Amino acid sequence: MRPIPITTREERERELSRAGYNPFNIQADKVSIDFMSDSGTGALSIDQQAWAQRADERYAGAESFYRFRDSVADLVPYPHILPVHQGRAGERILFGALLKSGQISVSNTHFDTTRANVELLGCQALDLPCPQAADLDSDDPFKGDIDLEALERLLTGYAGGRVGQILMTITNNGGGGQPVSMANLRAVSELARRHGVPFMLDAARFAENAWLVTRREEGYENWTPREVARAAFELADGCVASLKKDGLSHVGGFIGLHDTELATRCEAHVIAGEGFRTYGGMTGHTMETLAQGLREVVEPSYLADREREAAFLAEQAHSAGVDTVRPSGLHAIYLNAGRLLPHLRPGDFPGHALGCQLYLEGGIRAVELGSLYLGGLDDDHALVSPAPYELVRLAIPRRVYDHSHLEYVGDVLASIAKEPERVPGYRITHAPELLRHFHLRLEPAARR
Numbered sequence: 417m418r419p420i421p422i423t424t425r426e427e428r429e430r431e432l433s434r435a436g437y438n439p440f441n442i443q444a445d446k447v448s449i450d451f452m453s454d455s456g457t458g459a460l461s462i463d464q465q466a467w468a469q470r471a472d473e474r475y476a477g478a479e480s481f482y483r484f485r486d487s488v489a490d491l492v493p494y495p496h497i498l499p500v501h502q503g504r505a506g507e508r509i510l511f512g513a514l515l516k517s518g519q520i521s522v523s524n525t526h527f528d529t530t531r532a533n534v535e536l537l538g539c540q541a542l543d544l545p546c547p548q549a550a551d552l553d554s555d556d557p558f559k560g561d562i563d564l565e566a567l568e569r570l571l572t573g574y575a576g577g578r579v580g581q582i583l584m585t586i587t588n589n590g591g592g593g594q595p596v597s598m599a600n601l602r603a604v605s606e607l608a609r610r611h612g613v614p615f616m617l618d619a620a621r622f623a624e625n626a627w628l629v630t631r632r633e634e635g636y637e638n639w640t641p642r643e644v645a646r647a648a649f650e651l652a653d654g655c656v657a658s659l660k661k662d663g664l665s666h667v668g669g670f671i672g673l674h675d676t677e678l679a680t681r682c683e684a685h686v687i688a689g690e691g692f693r694t695y696g697g698m699t700g701h702t703m704e705t706l707a708q709g710l711r712e713v714v715e716p717s718y719l720a721d722r723e724r725e726a727a728f729l730a731e732q733a734h735s736a737g738v739d740t741v742r743p744s745g746l747h748a749i750y751l752n753a754g755r756l757l758p759h760l761r762p763g764d765f766p767g768h769a770l771g772c773q774l775y776l777e778g779g780i781r782a783v784e785l786g787s788l789y790l791g792g793l794d795d796d797h798a799l800v801s802p803a804p805y806e807l808v809r810l811a812i813p814r815r816v817y818d819h820s821h822l823e824y825v826g827d828v829l830a831s832i833a834k835e836p837e838r839v840p841g842y843r844i845t846h847a848p849e850l851l852r853h854f855h856l857r858l859e860p861a862a863r864r
């Protein structure tokens with residue numbers, strides 16, 4: 417527990433200007449409510465902390481590793497479980513062992529580091545989200561699904577032989593945090609088998625996906641989240657998972673595989689780049705918190721609370737007059753900034769403008785998911801190809817904020833939405849080629 421920093425408007429104006437109007441450059445002690453990410457930002461339970469006291473930090477074969485491995489093995493059916501320090505290390509190792517240059521990785525949506533790890537191998541990362549995902553306002557229950565018809569066309573078409581893996585992201589983080597149905601995973605599994613293509617899960621939010629299946633998919637009403645999660649893992653040939661989300665940990669990850677030969681190749685890279693096969697870059701302390709976290713995260717009471725929290729935040733936004741991507745999931749809500757700020761063109765970066773206003777008015781930090789992040793820029797940093805939507809993501813750290821904090825966010829949103837035309841647009845002053853959004857600098861644009 418740490419006290420919430422309270423700042424004045426003047427301090428926030430100074431800090432945001434110093435940060436080049438980029439939330440990644442803001443010092444965390446100048447942020448009151450931090451919705452930048454739900455990754456590694458949750459609070460540990462007393463049982464996690466109690467287990468951490470038992471950490472075994474011996475180099476090889478530590479007890480902490482076996483407790484971690486057993487806890488993972490209760491959820492996944494894979495005989496090979498390789499520890500890594502976080503999800504992207506697992507991606508780099510798994511894809512490096514699985515894909516050859518020129519191949520295609522096809523997904524419902526690749527997460528940004530996942531895409532980078534595919535492209536760094538000289539492969540193509542192809543996203544085939546289902547058509548329902550394009551309608552932000554519809555209440556379709558599984559907008560994280562892959563487009564099965566498009567996937568089948570790809571596999572049977574001229575490029576079918578080049579598909580090196582099918583990767584399903586659960587929940588679909590890059591696609592508005594929407595869940596994937598078991599029916600969709602089953603169909604993908606059948607297609608993958610028929611075409612002899614490996615089927616992997618990017619399982620960062622496997623428990624949140626399982627919960628939404630019990631809530632929304634016919635036939636799963638009486639399943640436990642653990643049973644659904646296990647059934648999802650059983651449909652795939654393996655997985656890579658960041659444990660900074662549903663591991664309820666600050667760091668950690670693993671690769672799970674059926675195939676012994678593939679696992680052996682991955683293990684060599686785990687040892688060369690991460691650490692010995694019984695810690696993979698994690699401490700005994702982390703592996704203990706994970707062993708316990710993986711038990712807590714599938715508890716229905718925990719998941720139900722998380723669903724209520726996200727729904728409550730979405731309601732706060734709606735009653736403030738701000739639309740969100742529907743239906744709300746669990747790890748984040750996505751504000752429709754484009755609709756709230758019609759006086760700004762995509763080139764004024766309305767999502768970014770709303771993010772900055774949340775900070776200036778309330779000390780709330782959020783991240784844009786719109787043209788600033790996804791759009792195409794010319795040499796003068798002007799927008800030439802806008803993103804399809806201008807969104808702001810409010811990612812909710814696990815077990816950190818309560819309803820009074822979320823009500824406060826609602827009040828700040830309401831004060832912005834009362835006079836949205838007061839919100840200025842922004843202009844980019846500095847944009848490097850690589851990992852643009854982390855390094856951007858901007859300034860408020862002169863009013864037109």
Ligand SMILES: *Cc1c(COP(=O)(O)O)cnc(C)c1O
Pocket residue numbers: 455502503504505527529530585589618620658659660661668669
């Ligand atoms: C966070 C995340 C990753 C990367 O994991 P890290 O632990 O941050 O390296 C990969 N895929 C998805 C869907 C994620 O949310």
